[in-house]
Amino acid sequence: MPELPEATTISSQLSKFITNSKLIEIIIKKDSIIKNKELLKNIINQKCEEVNNYGKMVYFKFQNHWIVFHLALTGYLVINPKEELLNNTIVEFNFDKNKVIFGAKRMFEKMIVYESYPFSKYGPDFRSLKPLDFIKILTKTNKPIKVALMDQNLIAGIGNIYACESLFDAKILPTRNTRNITVQEYHKLFNSLHNIIKLAIEKRGSTISDYIDAFGNKGEFQNYHKIYGKKFCPECSKKVSTIKIQDRITYFCSNCQK
Numbered sequence: 017m018p019e020l021p022e023a024t025t026i027s028s029q030l031s032k033f034i035t036n037s038k039l040i041e042i043i044i045k046k047d048s049i050i051k052n053k054e055l056l057k058n059i060i061n062q063k064c065e066e067v068n069n070y071g072k073m074v075y076f077k078f079q080n081h082w083i084v085f086h087l088a089l090t091g092y093l094v095i096n097p098k099e100e101l102l103n104n105t106i107v108e109f110n111f112d113k114n115k116v117i118f119g120a121k122r123m124f125e126k127m128i129v130y131e132s133y134p135f136s137k138y139g140p141d142f143r144s145l146k147p148l149d150f151i152k153i154l155t156k157t158n159k160p161i162k163v164a165l166m167d168q169n170l171i172a173g174i175g176n177i178y179a180c181e182s183l184f185d186a187k188i189l190p191t192r193n194t195r196n197i198t199v200q201e202y203h204k205l206f207n208s209l210h211n212i213i214k215l216a217i218e219k220r221g222s223t224i225s226d227y228i229d230a231f232g233n234k235g236e237f238q239n240y241h242k243i244y245g246k247k248f249c250p251e252c253s254k255k256v257s258t259i260k261i262q263d264r265i266t267y268f269c270s271n272c273q274k
């Protein structure tokens with residue numbers, strides 16, 4: 017499932033091809049997961065001013081409109097795709113020189129068109145945070161740290177994989193309450209997230225099942241996971257524990273994480 021590193025990979029790859037190019041045509045193949053599609057007609061023949069991501073969401077910005085993609089589990093955005101990627105097309109965007117396909121195998125994904133800034137309801141994108149902002153946001157809450165990290169209304173961009181990996185790296189149990197984590201531990205967690213996300217972007221994200229980048233390639237960061245999906249702890253060799261937190265399987269080491 018795309019999180020910040022995957023969304024950043026996709027948006028930065030697309031940006032080089034799409035920014036400042038004119039959107040000529042939009043072909044809708046399946047409209048059930050598109051919201052506000054009546055607004056799309058206003059965007060035809062406009063220049064795409066920006067391709068970027070806010071947390072996990074990739075967006076195209078036009079003069080007065082935003083198209084926001086929630087890629088959920090199986091969604092993808094690919095540029096000038098090969099034939100085999102066309103089977104699950106939801107929308108085809110024909111820009112003056114390039115074609116972008118939004119596709120999804122299932123129907124949890126969403127494409128939403130907005131007439132005003134769409135991200136005010138979310139917390140800040142993790143990349144914009146300084147350590148003290150991060151600590152301030154989390155210590156105001158009163159819940160398990162993993163739940164707080166994944167709450168997009170607090171901080172945008174962190175999902176299951178990067179929450180598990182960063183908590184393991186910072187040696188903090190995912191069930192610890194946000195109020196009982198020390199300032200020193202928060203600094204460590206911030207650095208873990210920062211470094212893991214940076215490396216994950218360099219490796220074009222993690223492909224566990226369906227994720228592909230904007231060129232249709234799998235990411236490589238799954239080869240660098242230390243705890244997510246693992247059977248044994250790479251530090252102490254004990255069996256990795258799993259629990260469900262908000263319905264997501266959470267991996268941790270009960271020996272190394274306190």
Ligand SMILES: [Zn+2]
Binds near residue numbers: 251253254
């Ligand atoms: Zn361990």
